Amino acid sequence: MIITGIIGLLLVILGVVLMIGFAFVARRGFRPPMRPISGYEALATQVGQAVESGGRVHISLGQGSINSADTSATLAGLAMLDYVADASSISDLSPIATTGDATTLPAMSDTIRRAYARKEVPEKFESISARLVSLDPYSMAGGTTSLIVDDDVRANVLVGSFGAEMTLPAEAGQRRRIPQVAGSSQLDGQAVAYAMADHSLIGEEMFVSRAYLGRDPWAIAALATQDVLRWIAIAAILVGSVLAAVGLIH
Amino acid sequence: MRYVIPAAVALGVGLVTLLGYFIQAPDLLTLRTILINWAVILGGLAVLVGLLNLIIVHFRRIQARARGSIYSLLTVVASVATFLVGAGESLRIGTPAMYTQGTLTHLLFSDVVVASQAALASLVMFFLVAAAIQMMRSRPNRWSVLFLAAALITLVGWLPLSFLAPLNSAREWLLNVAVSAGARGILIGVALGTLMVGIRVLVGIERPYKD
Numbered sequence: 001m002i003i004t005g006i007i008g009l010l011l012v013i014l015g016v017v018l019m020i021g022f023a024f025v026a027r028r029g030f031r032p033p034m035r036p037i038s039g040y041e042a043l044a045t046q047v048g049q050a051v052e053s054g055g056r057v058h059i060s061l062g063q064g065s066i067n068s069a070d071t072s073a074t075l076a077g078l079a080m081l082d083y084v085a086d087a088s089s090i091s092d093l094s095p096i097a098t099t100g101d102a103t104t105l106p107a108m109s110d111t112i113r114r115a116y117a118r119k120e121v122p123e124k125f126e127s128i129s130a131r132l133v134s135l136d137p138y139s140m141a142g143g144t145t146s147l148i149v150d151d152d153v154r155a156n157v158l159v160g161s162f163g164a165e166m167t168l169p170a171e172a173g174q175r176r177r178i179p180q181v182a183g184s185s186q187l188d189g190q191a192v193a194y195a196m197a198d199h200s201l202i203g204e205e206m207f208v209s210r211a212y213l214g215r216d217p218w219a220i221a222a223l224a225t226q227d228v229l230r231w232i233a234i235a236a237i238l239v240g241s242v243l244a245a246v247g248l249i250h
Numbered sequence: 251m252r253y254v255i256p257a258a259v260a261l262g263v264g265l266v267t268l269l270g271y272f273i274q275a276p277d278l279l280t281l282r283t284i285l286i287n288w289a290v291i292l293g294g295l296a297v298l299v300g301l302l303n304l305i306i307v308h309f310r311r312i313q314a315r316a317r318g319s320i321y322s323l324l325t326v327v328a329s330v331a332t333f334l335v336g337a338g339e340s341l342r343i344g345t346p347a348m349y350t351q352g353t354l355t356h357l358l359f360s361d362v363v364v365a366s367q368a369a370l371a372s373l374v375m376f377f378l379v380a381a382a383i384q385m386m387r388s389r390p391n392r393w394s395v396l397f398l399a400a401a402l403i404t405l406v407g408w409l410p411l412s413f414l415a416p417l418n419s420a421r422e423w424l425l426n427v428a429v430s431a432g433a434r435g436i437l438i439g440v441a442l443g444t445l446m447v448g449i450r451v452l453v454g455i456e457r458p459y460k461d
Contacts, residue, residue, distance in 0.1 A: 012449065171377045226446045
């Protein structure tokens, strides 16, 4: 327990040090090679088209809260919401953001409000843009389904903590033939996203939205740090496998 | 100061909670427990705010006579009634009525909410298989074929028919080896992403509480 704790703490410290280092060089123009992620490439087009056609963009953060283990998925979803609200601010219709967790609701509302204030159109902000649909995953998914149909949604973004219930809103999007981007921090949600969305965000792809959708040096630094930590994890797995194969560890 | 104070509070609370996981100091653990309890209380208050949001959203839909506003009316009536019944019964018996057998609140949850959840959950499999077939039409590539094949082997492999024994073994292998390996890879990726988001919050770059 103590060794595991120390390793965990060291990993966090290493992450902080690496990120500060990468942020320093990112401010001087450093950009790590970034492979294209279709979900982020398509998002700008999808939101733009939805806004131009006079429709709304719907973004759902699923069941993720801001005070539990899935907080990171919620924060990743909030980063996407920030982008969507920013892009939608030229329209008279604000995006609809839905959640299945009450603690996420104020954070979502505030994210939209800030995006509108940043674009100097605070009067366009609607207080009911952020909505709590239900506290239960399946009821929330069912409620979102009717919202997609009734509120003239033209682009659907499902990013956050979703399980298999993601099937319901994704199916509603398919039925209306609207473009969809989906990603989840849960495995079953990822399988649904892959099968049903036009563009899916798999694994850690969901957590790098700020680096792909913006030019913030800190986001670039976080992406580079994540890559370094991934190589460390790969090396640890390989070394562990070899040591286990020769019988040095069990 | 407007940005510094919230950032300092978030950083301090985050560090205390994080260190409480790694270092087994009794004082730190006590402080961490207090902070987590505060978060739970705030979460409870957030539910009330959420209920208010739900009622306002649907009330405006009813006012605007939006499409499907009859369902909004049902939602408002059901939420207010459930809240009043739950609060009233809990106050009367002194414990949460939802977990007490024989109360109307318990009945509402076990016979209405759970039944509705089960009905919606049962639709998932049909939608997923339809989606896998639809994917073959919209994205006909080797990954789609692999996805559909895996889905079919897993579903058919569950059938208790003796002549399907080879498929049963294939399903076992698929779940224990291929799916397990892929899932671990994805989960490591998710864990790394989670770690980085956590670090960004800790150093004050990710600030959902910005102003």
